[in-house]
Amino acid sequence: MSIKGLISASQLSRGDIEKYIKVASRFAKRNLPIKAKNDPPIISLFFFEESTRTRVGFIAAAYRLGMEVINVTEAKFHERMGRAESLEDTIRSIQSYCDLICMRHPDPEVFNSLDLILEKPVINCGNGDGEHPTQALIDLYTIYKEFNRLDNLKIAFIGNPRYSRSAHSLIIALSKFKNIEIRTISPKELYFSNEQRKAYLDSGNILEETTEMHAGDMDVIYVTGFPAILPIKTFSQKMQARYWITPEVVKTFKKGAVVLCPLPRIDEIDPAVDGDSMAKYFSESKNGLYMRMAILNKFL
Ligand code: CP
Numbered sequence: 001m002s003i004k005g006l007i008s009a010s011q012l013s014r015g016d017i018e019k020y021i022k023v024a025s026r027f028a029k030r031n032l033p034i035k036a037k038n039d040p041p042i043i044s045l046f047f048f049e050e051s052t053r054t055r056v057g058f059i060a061a062a063y064r065l066g067m068e069v070i071n072v073t074e075a076k077f078h079e080r081m082g083r084a085e086s087l088e089d090t091i092r093s094i095q096s097y098c099d100l101i102c103m104r105h106p107d108p109e110v111f112n113s114l115d116l117i118l119e120k121p122v123i124n125c126g127n128g129d130g131e132h133p134t135q136a137l138i139d140l141y142t143i144y145k146e147f148n149r150l151d152n153l154k155i156a157f158i159g160n161p162r163y164s165r166s167a168h169s170l171i172i173a174l175s176k177f178k179n180i181e182i183r184t185i186s187p188k189e190l191y192f193s194n195e196q197r198k199a200y201l202d203s204g205n206i207l208e209e210t211t212e213m214h215a216g217d218m219d220v221i222y223v224t225g226f227p228a229i230l231p232i233k234t235f236s237q238k239m240q241a242r243y244w245i246t247p248e249v250v251k252t253f254k255k256g257a258v259v260l261c262p263l264p265r266i267d268e269i270d271p272a273v274d275g276d277s278m279a280k281y282f283s284e285s286k287n288g289l290y291m292r293m294a295i296l297n298k299f300l
Contacts (some may be wrong), residue, residue, distance in 0.1 A: 003111060024291040031147070042097065043062050043068070048103075054134065057288045061296055070094075075110050083212060095119055138262075140173055156218040163230050175202070179205070183208045183214075192207075221258070223266075244269070265281065
């Protein structure tokens with residue numbers, strides 16, 4: 001693929017991840033707008049699926065960096081919005097008005113179809129159930145802040161690793177680090193596919209899979225959403241509830257463990273857990289601002 005930007009976590013080397021974390025930490029410490037000189041860069045947001053954190057987070061990050069933002073909401077990519085125009089034509093036209101595109105789209109293959117069209121750097125803000133590499137960087141930044149390391153970690157993926165784009169990018173990114181033990185805790189049908197786990201297993205790190213909620217020895221509890229209806233089948237409320245994080249479940253986690261979640265949280269984490277010192281998902285969301293600043297800073 002010839003697209004510039006960040007489409008997949010597989011593009012990130014260990015050094016890249018460490019650099020992103022360093023730059024995000026610097027932005028977090030300064031906590032000040034860093035104004036671009038003269039003509040500020042313009043970023044365009046193309047979100048063909050709902051988003052709160054990623055869309056607003058990139059807008060806020062761009063403003064913090066003194067950039068200008070075009071939030072494309074009225075493109076005629078859908079019949080509902082008037083006469084439909086192809087995504088390719090929309091992108092061809094709009095990219096000449098901006099310096100970088102942040103895009104979310106329901107099709108996991110969307111970047112393959114745009115490969116020869118995109119001239120500006122593109123940040124993949126989620127492509128269907130494919131990947132969410134910027135979320136993986138936010139997750140790793142949060143883990144680094146909590147543990148001061150990204151090697152030698154035990155990480156549980158709870159709920160729905162198979163259809164979580166955040167989990168897909170995170171397992172790929174974790175393959176760049178050493179002595180990682182991942183345990184997926186989910187129904188068997190929701191274990192990572194062979195393709196999703198390949199890069200990680202090739203790195204020599206360990207993957208265990210279990211249907212039982214057994215995470216008492218894990219450093220990081222990564223909770224992925226578990227919608228009732230998934231492409232393979234519909235899961236009962238009773239089955240989903242086996243993987244919910246409740247105060248009783250949190251009591252089984254070891255001291256110093258952290259609970260992360262890319263959010264939105266629907267019912268996978270009981271709000272009664274929010275006040276627990278292990279609950280770090282809202283800090284994770286806040287860290288997203290600084291990591292998104294680091295990502296824009298890298299490409300502009
Ligand atoms: N984590 C995440 O991608 O959240 P949004 O869907 O709100 O952007």
